[in-house]
Amino acid sequence: MVIAYIGLGSNLGNRRKNIEKALDYLNKIDSVKVIKVSQLIETKPAGGPKQGKYLNAAAEIKTELSPEQLLESLKEIEKRLGRKQARVKWGPREIDLDILFYGDKKIGKKDLKIPHPYLHERYFVLKPLSEIAPEFIHPKIKKTVSQMLFELEDEWLE
DSSP, X not given: OEEEEEEEEEOSSSHHHXXXXXXXXXXXXXXXXXXXXXXXXXXXXXXXXXXXXXXEEEEEEEEOSOHHHHHHHHHHHHXXXXXXXXXXXXXXXXXXXXXXXXXXXOEEOSSOEESOTTGGGOHHHHHHHHHHOTTOBOTTTOOBHHHHHHHHHHHHTO
């Protein structure tokens, strides 16, 4: 069993329900158990075209799935919830599920990067993650989630 952290976001449709359904689907996977979920926060989009605000959350899970199997399961959940193949980078979406951390594993494949390559730059990821895993140490950057959030907050809260 490995502890992994998942980022969740939605800015189309019923955003809250999209995140709740994604968590429900995640918990129904045989080799996955959702342990903790942060509160939802509303944030402005980072990059991409003009679009509505996001609801974001983070979840801690225990899993026996490999990182590749977990990614495949997350993509399947996104598809079930109506997410279309992205035509525009960082465009609006019903649901976005990202593997933030998978234990202390480091993976640099074309379609799978762990830790998530931008998480240390994104308030909307670090804020909910800091609620459930403040002392988790980023395996590459060697800082806790709380430290990374502290360094970003001034910039995002202007």
